Amino acid sequence: MSDQPKSFQRSFGLLDATMIVAGSMIGSGIFLVSADITRNVGSAGWLVLIWIITGVLTLTAALSYGELSAMFPQAGGQYVYLREAFNRLTGFLFGWSFFTVIQAGSIAAVGVAFAKFSAYLFPVLSEKNIVADLSFIKISAAQITSILLIVLLTFINTLGVKEGKLIQTGFTLAKIAALLALILFGCFAADKGVWDANWQTGFDLHKMTEHTDTLAPYVGLAALGAIAGSMVGSLFSSDSWNNVTFIAGEIKNPERNIGRSLFLGTLIVTVIYVATNLVYLGVLPLKEIAFAENERVGVAAAVKIFGTRGTYIIAGLLMVSTFGCNNGLILSGARVCYTMAKDGVFFKQLATLNKNAVPGKALWIQCAWASVLCLSGQYGQLLEYVIFVVLIFYILTIAGIFRLRRTRPELPRPYKAFGYPVLPLLYIVSAATICFALLVYKPMYTWPGLGIVLLGIPVYYFAWRNKS
Template sequence: MSDQPKSFRRSFGLLDATMIVAGSMIGSGIFLVSADITRNVGGAGWLILIWVITGLLTLTAAMSYGELSAMFPHAGGQYVYLKEAFNRLTGFLFGWSFFTVIQAGSIAAVGVAFAKFSAYIFPILSEKNILFDLDFIQVSAAQLTSILLIVLLTFINTLGVKEGKWIQTGFTLAKIAALLALILFGVFAADKAIWDANWQTGFSFGKMEGASLLPYVGLAALGAIAGSMVGSLFSSDSWNNVTFIAGEIKNPQRNIGRSLFLGTLIVTVIYVATNLVYIGILPLNDIAYAENDRVGVAAAVKIFGTKGTYIIAALLMISTFGCNNGLILSGARVCYTMANDGVFFRSLGQLNKNAVPARALWIQCVWASVLCLSGKYGQLLDYVIFVVLIFYILTIAGIFRLRRTRPELPRPYKAFGYPFLPLLYIVSAGIICISLLVYKPLYTWPGLCIVLLGIPVYYLMKKGDDRKPSPLHEPNLTTYDL
């Protein structure tokens, strides 16, 4: 054990960190969720506005996180910020939710999406191809493919940060280039008649029922907007993954904040532009009722003809492959940091000879694979969007708390627009949370139950760990204090 590294190697530059942000955000959502949004809001203007609001909220949160990442440039990211701003229990509840559902569920969902779109090119990988039919579970080719993908990427990331970095940077650059090409070809394929017809709806707001638009009554409109944003927020989520690998980024005090801004800005522009392309080539009804919600496939067929299905499938394979690599690479760092804090399995707080948390990577792999087999990852992700927003609100509120309680800490980067923009995010996200709580209870109470289950787990873990915390992992004590 003596030859194992005691700390991470700083291998990620600004480009690599930016690609972690963008690559973790861009998966399959941009090709799917616009259908559900359109059904909920009914107008072309509202479809674009939902994506713009989502982008602005994401940018605001990302720029606010820049201050926290500069203050605490350690592995663990949001877990560390919550622990330092509030207490260890608050940090643990985020880490518990992150490990059990948010990250593992995202890895499983993206893995299965990779397999589903691969089946366009290789039909044998279809989810309809049942390989094993046991009494209590069925295992499809898509599930097995997703598990093999997760195992492969986990293994590659155990070899060292350099291997994972190459995959992440290369695949993210490739999918950004492919998306830009899709947008460019979409502009040339746009039909003015379709564009004009779609914009006749303007900012008409209501629920689409076939060709009819049913207006919402009273505050139900808030519930519709909040429900619409579930998909767009998830499609824009995981931007904070770069904070989890802060211990491996060069000049983290500067590069994390810059990468958060650049990565979220790139993705926001691409998402809005992609939806403008959808409006330019597909009638609004075709967007709302695309087969299996696959708006991207319908658009690609309009742009490229019959080959469009294979083109978009190849793009989605690249996109989901790179996205899952980013999720796998970054997620294990939270388990590692929690283990070193004495609130998670002790053995996960070790680095292998390649200076990566291999055991944390493998336990993440096992749990994500179980979720792939269960088929419940999508439902779990629906449950936690409310919780994700709550933790974002708490983290940004931590900026205000830390400025008051720990003004002596160095702040080489400060939250842009403080206090107005961070406060605007808290208020806006709070309104969305309240709306979901009232109008979409399925998205709220199950997620809260998952979080609350973490409380007894926290005290069991803490009781079972007899180590004296090291100074670095004491609450509210950072390397700047040493």
Template sequence: MSENTSFKPSLRLMDATMLVAGSMIGSGIFIVSADISRNVGSAGWLIVVWLITGFMTLTAALSYGELSAMFPKAGGQYIYLKEAYNSLVSFMYGWSFFTVIQTATIAAVGVAFAKFTAYIFPVFSENSVAADLGFLKISPAQLLSILVITLLTYINTRGINSGKVIQTVFTMTKILSLLGLIVFGLFALKGDVWRANWTNMWDIHKLNPDGSIAGYTSVAVFGAIAASMVGSIFSSDSWNNVTFIAGEIKNPKRNIGLSLALGTLIVTVIYIATNIVYTGVLSMQEIAAADRDRVAVSASHVIFGQAGTIIIALMIMVSTFGCNNGIIMSGARVYYSMARDGLFIKKVGTLNKNSVPETALWLQCVVASLWCLSGKYGDLLDMISFVVVVFYMATIIGIFILRKKRPDAERPYKAFGYPVLPILYIVMGIAFCGLLIIYKPNYTWPGLIITLSGIPVYYFVLWLERSDDSR
């Protein structure tokens, strides 16, 4: 396999924006509102949870614009953390990213694709057994998810242009589909349902699937909001993926920051509008008790009738296919950058004849496929939301550190609303993480353990590097 030594800048502003939006929109918007509704119990607080998440996402994206303009290199957030702190901090991020954040997300999105494919082709049901290995039972849904991940990985090894075509086409399709759901949903809005949901819009309480409710103490309310945001943050995550492929974006100093702002704004507006539609066609009880949390399917039955299930299944198939393409495309660039720093397998730090990190792509494919087989990715993703926000905060704090360390460095773009908005994000992030530690500790310690396990791995890798150098 012949190799190239540099990336090819091929992505325009539109391509980068579609990568941001496409990586964010997966299956979450169709599902997680059920859990949010069970936690907060009212339409007003359901929308507030999405508004808070949208505000945090937009604020972080606008802040990242400064860093992306300073360091328009492959690796994105990994590079920012290295420049602001040191290689240990950036490695801990890269380690968490490789072991869970990116690879388990790929698995979760891949299995979501397969689950909704089963609505149209029941042979792919997650409840069937395709292979029984004794210690492990493999479903057709898991096999299909691995097949899709492998296919997208192969396509992306053919060059950045192959991946960007899929990304742009599928993202445009799912944005238009969601807009269609919103428009038709507004026409199907039920006045009595709307009034019932919004009459006591600020009455926050726990809403059980059986219809019973339970009140919160004044302090526990904040824990309920934090627990609700785990789902909305997961649904809004991966917006930073565009920073990982900075080396392949035309005019990156301008276009990365602009694509972050445009992409996150588009998705935030769509997410809020979609949830408003949910509250217009379904009672809060129906949202909370949706079968297998598939709120969009329940809403589509009201909007489109019996054809609703197939319509939503197709929408989610398009959404998850495009989402996984963006995540697969961008994630491999982080491992590439780690390898270039001597902190990963050396072969991962090379490009193939198509100027893409093929070895990194296939290694990512293997780990994501193993997560598909494990069936444990969903639990870990709930638990990793805490760590994701911690790294977002650390990166935004890095803006303040770099302004002090390198006051004269070129900054083609400066963080919007600095220092107020970045500080506000940090305060909100601390509140979110602190409340999870208090009220949902199971959502915090596994992610912390995975991240902290990167410390001994880091020093082991350095020891191996020194051993190689001494030979």
């Protein structure tokens, strides 16, 4: 054990950190969730506005996190911020939710998305191809593919930071370039008639059905519920931007580079997401966006832009996108488990680095749990459950800025939250409003998520509190 590294190596520069932010955000969501948003809001204006609101909220949160990351430039990110601002239990409840559902569920979902789109090019990998029927569970080729992807990326990341960051930076640059190319070709393929017809809907807010063109608009609080429900997909598509904070212990000049990477990464993705939706509106009638086959708006748009080969082009892009996205999730997520273990509130065995100065054991336990979720098929439902919880923890974390300024004013703050106190407060109010609307109008998204969090309380007190 004497040759085991005692601390992380600072190997990530600003470009690497920015690519972790952008790469962890861009998965398959931008190619899928616009269908559900369009059905809920019923107009071109609100489709674009939902993505803009999501982007503004994400940017605001990212700019606020810069202050916290500069104060606590160590592995663990949001877990550390909540622990320092409030108490160890609050930090643990985030870490518990993060490990059991948020990160592992995202890894599983992105892995299965990789397999589904790989099946366009290699039909044998289809989820319809059942390779084992164990009576109590059926295992498809897609599930096996997703697990193999997770195992491969986990193994690569156990080899050291250099290998993980090469994949992350390379694949993220490739998918940003591909998305920009899709946007550019989409502009050339845009149909003015389609564009004008879509924008005739303006900013009307109503639910769309496949066989009815005009429906009564939402009234009063129902409109707020529709907007909040629509944002479930866009918020998840824009989530994981904070993953870079989990690897703060491995970033060069973290006091400055984490804040910069958060801003640059979220800005890049926000611009790409809004531009991609404008392309959808330029090539697809609104109803074809809303009722795209299997929600695959990106595939429908690519067919309009590139012809029949568009399906294969978008499938290839999605394979690159989800591969890079999962690498970022796997690389960063294990650092939270490691930091919790160091604090004595998680498995003690995970509080070690391997000979390559990465948390190898934490990577493998994360891999095992994400693989179980792949087999269970419940990752999608779990992710829907926790969007409310994700927002609650973001609200608490940004509220922590206000609390720390009052309780620990002596701490060095080389970077201060942009627009403080107005922008952080704006985020808290906006996110709280969305949470309230979800609580009232989408209870299926809220109560199960709260249950998962609350389950962490007895786990903390009865299993981990006295461990060290």
